[in-house]
Amino acid sequence: MESVRAAFRDECERLGEVLRGVDGADLDRPTDCRPWTVRELLAHVRTGAGRLVDMLAAPAPPRAEVDAAAYYGAAKFTPSVDAARVDSGRREARELDGPALVADFDRAWRAALDAVDAAPPGRVVRTRHGDAMVLGEFLRTRVVEVGVHGLDLAAALARRPWLTPTAAEVVAGLLTGGRAVPPGLGWDRLTLIRKATGRAGLTDRERAVVDAAGFRWLSFGG
Template identity: 50%
Template sequence: MTGVSAAEWGLPTRCAPWNVSELLAHVRVVIAWLPGMLAAPAPSCAEVSAVEYYRPDDRFAPGTNAARIALAQDHAAEQLSGAALADDFNATWQQVDRLCQAEPEGRVVRTRHGDPMLLSEFLLTRVVEVAVHGLDLADALGREPWLTSDAADLVQGLLLGPDGAAALEKLGWGQLRFLRTATGREPITREEASDISRLGIRWLTLG
């Protein structure tokens, strides 16, 4: 994102009404929840998995979505330029990485929605956010997807379980196409949707 031109920061994305700068600001916001979560008292036990985090409740209601949109737009507007926004995102993820590396295995956190989760499970939801919105940003900018194989494997595992690779091979789909389709980023036919459902996919509710 550090190589994005001034004009490109204003390009529209599929995540309307966000443009490129606002979508990157959103990705920064979803990472930036972690310092406060780690500073808060740890719940006694985890009750929600990464899959359950994406359940269809009020976290994806119109009012919550509107607040999510406004928060990203406000953060983007606070930055003097797209380059400053990219630098801010870089500093944010590095801070979060240092904090998470210092936590013990089995650390439990409470999300802003009130979910007690293993830190590792919540971080998996952050990989989902970075991965799928990375596809959105690359598409908006007309670039080749920069999704890493590690991130793709984690999101695929979340959606299909440990046998996902074998299931995809039977379907004859590439990993990138599957991830685009399973997260609503590529249209499919009714027959293709039926094929995906037979894989035992864990459908996620995405705002």
């Protein structure tokens, strides 16, 4: 839990530092998370980073039903769920101007971290999909959301990826199920994350190695 908490804090702090240097034109740039602009994707990330506040204010389910990997099951992200997610990001982006949106991201993740710190050990929460998860497992998904969408924001802003080492370790561990990456691939953690989340393509040779290793990529929807 402590390493996941540190990863969430580090990645949110780093993203906040970057965002304080963007202007209106930057926020209106398109992203590869179509049809979102930088502003709209940031609104989505802000909401995801702060989601734990309301979850921890709700009654705790009696027991956990899924882990972080199962949260990203393909069945969860149906066309209707994805459409609602896209519309929500676009709607929320219209509610605040650029500086206010950046400030609200900072407020949201800090409030979420305070709620996490106040929660008892082993606390179970219910996700927006209706699944019950141990708090630490759900926090892993928040590291994925901020870290992976940080790669999308970096690409849209023409910046070098700023993924922090702590977040990269958490995300890579979730993507591989804790297994070692086949040495024949020669990937570092950033390359693994980009390839496994569809941010970079696989060559035929890489796909064959991945298939032979039995890796199963997760499905991402937000």
